[in-house]
Amino acid sequence: MERKLASVQRVLALHPIENADAIELAQINGWQCVVKKGEFIAGSLGVFFEIDAIPPGLPQLAFLWTSRHADGPQPRPENFRIKTMRLRGALSQGLLMPLGQFTLPENLSEGEDLTTTLSVGKWEPPVPSGMGDFRGPFPPLVRKTDEMRIQSIPGVLDELRGLPYVITLKCDGTSATYCIDPRTDEFHACGRNQSITEGANHYWNIAKKYEIEAALRKAPHLAVQGEICGPGIQKNRLGLKSLEFFAFNVYDQQQGKYLSHDDARAFLADANLLAVPVIEEGEAFAHTLDSLLALAEGKYEGTNNEREGIVIRPRVERNSLILGGRLSFKAISNRFLLKEGE
Structure with a gap:
């Protein structure tokens, strides 16, 4: 089974994050990731990027790699990837975005693979020296x-x-x-x-x-x-x-x-x-x-x-x-x- 680095996934549940007014936790399959509060409801679909996914260099994703102090959106750094992190103490693994933020085919179904459609790459660890030709x-x-x-x-x-x-x-x-x-x-x-x-x-x-x-x-x-x-x-x-x-x-x-x-x-x-x-x-x-x-x-x-x-x-x-x-x-x-x- 090929890994779906980007896919259509359903929000199974939403959970509050202690001392966080603007974000909450969304559950997707066995993953959980931080989303903006009010952006999703339980049962809605979104575009889910798994950890190790290299997202496309689209303007709507530039917030991932652009510093809040930078002068406008910056180009995506080479081999930037989605990582596991903690936000306000909550474990977040992956990125969930509303379907409407992307140009996608109509009538998408849950689980549909968008890796190729959105030109998503997979991060690989650097190859150590001494591995041969x-x-x-x-x-x-x-x-x-x-x-x-x-x-x-x-x-x-x-x-x-x-x-x-x-x-x-x-x-x-x-x-x-x-x-x-x-x-x-x-x-x-x-x-x-x-x-x-x-x-x-x-x-x-x-x-x-x-x-x-x-x-x-x-x-x-x-x-x-x-x-x-x-x-x-x-x-x-x-x-x-x-x-x-x-x-x-x-x-x-x-x-x-x-x-x-x-x-x-x-x-x-x-x-x-x-x-x-x-x-x-x-x-x-x-x-x-x-x-x-x-x-x-x-x-x-x-x-x-x-x-x-x-x-x-x-x-x-x-x-x-x-x-x-x-x-x-x-x-x-x-x-x-x-x-x-x-």
């Missing part, structure tokens, strides 16, 4: 790594309800995929979107350190995906002394599906590859949105750094009707987002 496209038989945030798709909680589940730590690093392309028999070390040229870079250094190609040659239909963490990557929030690789997926290229938790862990153990730590597991999933967001918060072990969050999945792989694919989603720590946005 692009070798070519991402191998087509392997799915790229991505997870939807629970606030955007709260209905998946009911799809997982009562099932055996596993919650793992989201390691803060850079995504890596390793596989053997069955069409060419070539080994690939990949970033999030591209195959990387072999050389003295993080992806290939990890591949050689853990002898990943040798492990995959024994099972060439499998691909391993995980996070490279350590010095020089995302402020090294795990406090590692050297680069490490934490696997979170094992993908079967022949079957076109991921291995279930136990099978993936067995393969990783046999290949001497580290798996992302398990935070919690159980026989019957019963978490709420609030309890998952609370569980997402904490410190990386041995550090004073806020952890990024958690990933939630059934123990046995299954599809989600809401996601239109794999039942898997993430909860990002609000404490992490507030600190990261500083």
